[in-house]
Amino acid sequence: MTLTCHELKQGRLSLLIWTASIGFLLAVCIFLYPEMKEDMDGISDMFASMGSFSAAFGMDQIDFGTLPGFYAVECGNILGLGGAFYAALCSISILSKEEKDHTAEFLLTQPVSRIRLVLEKLAAVFLQLILMNLVLFALAAVSIAAIGEALPIRELILLHGAFLFLQLELAAICFGISAFIRRGGLGIGLGIAAILYFLNLIANIAKSAEFLRFITPFAYADGADILASHSLDAGLLALGFTYGALGIAVACIKYCRKDIR
């Protein structure tokens, strides 16, 4: 656990900033709901009939006028994109930073096996993501209670659970990449997160691109789908789990054999 604690200390400022930023946007969004609800009757129909724009964000499937619907689309995008960026940033450099900052010679000459090092670092990434999501969940619940709405607890758990799983999968994939690179890689991480987000939008718009849902984790974290079915897509989750497990396996195999420069 020594290394995990060390990584948590190293990453605490970043965790704080990202949690505060996403949390702030999330709360602002929730506090906007009462104001929007008053003019919602017309707006809801309008949002649902904007063709592919509605389809892209799933607004044709759910009622934007209810709190769960509003939360799934508005807050879902903040949580999904913000969380994915943080997950990618956090894990893409977790292994490579030791070589980039020349600390590898210190860390890798301690009597710690490479596999333990990899797994402790992975644990640190996952713990940070879980911690952020717990705080955001609590913040969302408190904000919803503060505006006097009933807490849609099942929907909230499903949505937040899906986003956490999305972040873990993305982090595991970026972790695999981190084992190969020697320098930073922040661009790669952010790029992957952004591309996977847009792949889901495309899959939602075009029927012929529906296969993209099997690639991007944003598919099983699509708020509209979750609210419509009141469940998570087990098939897509299993696929996401496989991609994540592959990322971790690749990281373990590569890093244990890697020449450290």
Next chain:
Amino acid sequence: MTNAICARALTKYYGKIRGIVGLNLEVMEGDFYGFIGPNGAGKSTAIRTLLGLIRPDSGRAEIFGMDIAANREQILAQTGYLPSETAFYFGRKVQDILQLSANLRRRDCRRTAKELCERLRLDPGRKIEELSYGNRKKAGIVCALQHNPRLCILDEPTGGLDPLAQREFFSILKERNRQGATIFLSSHVLSEIERHCSQAAILREGTVIASGTVAELSRTSARRVTLAGNFTGDNNIGCFQDFIRDYQQEEGRISFLYSGDINRLLQVLTCFSLRDLTISEPNLEEIFLHYYANAHSMEGEVQNDSDLS
């Protein structure tokens, strides 16, 4: 006595770039061993291979009789390493880094760390980014020595240290060596090796070209011969051209390294009108430069040195 380090035909290429080629090395437990070579000779590659940071393409090596690939953690638990470029985590204090290393080693090193910091005049409460290059090196030294390792591997340890710190550093190393620790340090500063090490190996283009005690390495059959006198026209020294290297002639002065029969040389020298004659052992630096100056004419000498060691 057992081997602290034993490398056999260790080879490592970075793509097409040579790191080390067929490197053989034998360091006995308790040695104070110098590893000499200019920049790019492969010193750091050899050290990093021994520590398991990089994997050799071929060959094998053992530390304390344990294979470097199979027993990496056990070896590292008994080893202290100071990299040539010491870098630590920014935002952390020296004491945090020392504690991190101690925790990873599951050891309580606070007493030794405190003592080493005091001796090297390093404030453990300072943050890493506030440290000068020399102070960062000191932090690296404390980190490498605080757990009283059986083997200290130090890659160019004195860079950035002021003379006082250097003196204290070597006095710490000598104490550790007297207590039984093996010291293995790489350097391109020959005087440093000559003053402090008992054994040494000379590295050239990725391979060890000579090794032995520092006294043996300095005691080659070659002698530095310096003649002062009036030299006009041809001299008879030309007949020794197979035994002469590093020939320098200035006005009234001739100097060369001679590795032939000293009696024959003296016979020839009687024909000269000399004002002065000195015949001395070449210092390690001259031998070292000579090893590097002429790869081909050196082959015989390398053999001699190998025989000596």
